[in-house]
Amino acid sequence: MSSMLEHGPEDVDAGAAPVYADGPAPNVAPRADDVEAVGAVAPAPAGAARHGWWMLGVLSLLMGFASISTDLYLPAMPAMGLSLRASAGTVEWTVSGYLVGFSLGQLLWGPVSDRHGRRLPVAIGIALFVIGSAGCALAGDVSSIIAWRIVQAVGASAGVVLSRAMVRDLYEGHRAAQMLSTLITVMAIAPLLGPIVGGQILVFAGWRAIFWTLVGVGLVTLVALITLPETLSDDRRSRDSLGRALGRYGELLRRPRLLGYAGAGGCLYAGMFAYIAGSPFAFIAYHRLPAQLYGLLFAAGIVGIMAANMINVRLLPRNGSDRLLTAGTVMAAASALVVALAAETDWGGLWGLAVPLFVFASSTGLIVANSIAGALSDFPKQAGTVSALVGAMQYGSGILGSGLVGAFADGTPRPMGWVIALFGVGSFLSARLLLTARPKRAGPA
Template sequence: MIDSQARSLLAKEKTTGLSFLLILSALMAITSLSTDIYLPAMPVMARDLQGDAELTITGFLIGFCIAQLIWGPISDHVGRRLPLFIGMVLFIIGSVGCALSTDIVQIVFWRVFQALGACTGPMLARAMIRDLFSRTRAAQMLSTLMIIMAIAPIAGPLLGGQMIKITSWHATFWLLAVTGVLMLLSIFWLPETLPEEKRVKASLAGAFRNYYQLLTNIPFMRFTLCLAFYYVAAYAFITGSPFVYISWFGVEPQHYGWLFALNIVGLMAVSLANRRLVHRYPLEALLKFAVMVAVLAALVLAVATGTGWGGMGLIVAAVLVFFSMNGIIAATAAAAALDTVPEVAGSASALMGALQYGSGIISSLLLALFSDGTPWTMGWIIALFTLASAAMVLTVRVAKKVS
């Protein structure tokens, strides 16, 4: 259900309803695009920059998770639009810096800077949805956004793979800078979803203290950690798959994008189904089901990568099932978590996002520390953290179905 103020806002913006969804989807997709577009170029970047290209992902995620913790309370204090404007400007500057980088230290620095702005997109898109909608409707809207935003991780590796054939990896970051300019202009069409009377009146220092309450809020943290652990596993695939598919199995970089895109198609299909399922089943029940399916897929993947049984075909199939469950897990976990703390949705979304995307730091570090030159490292990391995700929700009580 939508409260009276939100209903009035939507009525005022009814002529731009589709624009609202498309812009929020693009804001949520900016993170995926920022990394996925140059995944096929990572082996080339490592040679050109004479360093570990995976550090560019680690640097981005470090900046991403830390900056969210700052932007969250600010958005609860001043509204959603101003942080978005500033964030896109920072993203553009960071993208240009990456494009001009000549060594690994420079590009890691600019990736951190790029992330300072990129993080405002998905964080505030979730907060804006929670500003307007109740838990079930919010889960449905988040599923809708994921269907649209999934274009980015499909198009990113495909486009990046083709670009690396005809130009250098620098061009991918110039393209991100142009994308940032378009996103900056699109924010002018967004309404402010947090009215003045609902903003946090305390000082910003006081607003930051909300994080302590959130970290000690057991219902909120269960859903948040479920999502964060799942994303440790997901980022293990995102970071490790270029090596597994391109280096280990010999897939051409321009074809890698198709294998990556297959998983996003599965995510889109499950997200589409989830839009209907959230009206029939409690969010907690859907979340438990999706996580357990992901656990089974992750265990199959661990066996396939550890023994070599089934070859690349079984790995691709297991990852497809595992990754598709994100269509339910991300939407239901986020909606259920934010529903427990609606009064500080900005800070809650920031903390959730920091843990969710910061989890990729754990993935990249584990891959770097324990890599044995085979797909097994990626496999056991995915299995371990998917099991941890399941442990967070197995004890969650299924609430009665409410709209």
């Protein structure tokens, strides 16, 4: 599910550092000016055609790090708590720790890769991912796992952010749009498999084997990276210092409409990561759902997101992104309140909780991409920086949502339900406030 949250348009202007949020939106096609800009400043190296589908596979694997890092071990969270004698709330903070690393990491890797090229930062990131995964597998307590999860996330964010930068470097025109669309399709499938595979590894080999599996994935990816060319030539690298690149974020934080769009998507992220952190305990520990079946129930939410994305594609030309964003936040707020009611009263048992959670998850398809698209359209000359900033704010909100579930965990679904309700309503209020603000379509140069 985490990777499905990451879908937002990855527009990058030719003059800005290509820093990215966590993924391209399956329901927002690359804009014509973005494709033209890529074609103008990033001619495809001769090696691109030669590598073909092999390169696509490696880039897909890099982009999938965010999904496999969390989705794979979700079914194992209750077992981890029992093994390490830790409470549910403490184990849920392993999700929050990951989000801390991911939020900070994605702000850093883009400017670093703009200055030093793609391959070296990606290699360093994968090495950090392997080290963090091994640390989790060997950890003797949950506090150590949380620390290693931060290391793992900083590394994973390099693969996610820079894989899309490499696509932009390698391909031009319609080919760039085609390759990004293919990667989007891969990422829509990946979260369906993570919890299912993780549940099977848990049953047959235990929870530590899940993290050793991630070590193996990282090592295979590191070897595969050797076969890829450097995609950013010396003459196209940024000469800006890291401090100057990061300073652009402060300018954007003073823009009310940007904060409004980020609030709508960020509150949704907070509620979704409350769901990600709390649902293993709500479904497996509280409602006694077998761990190997958790992945199937979790996958239903992915299907809902994909369906909402397809609906969004069809409705966008007639309704516009702001109107669909508002509709999505209404859907999120209403379903979130039902989730809280079901969690508080135990009404309907497992299905009374699972059905409104499915509706809440599905609202992602109407909220995330439209909120990022709105922010980017307000600041077309800083699209890359805006994308990274909004992505970091959304994942920062995820830290808050998952952290609150962990802090108030009491062995029941109630904390998860009320946190989801709080942020579902917050997403709606953010959308209403931003739509009443006066649009400013000309961002700072």
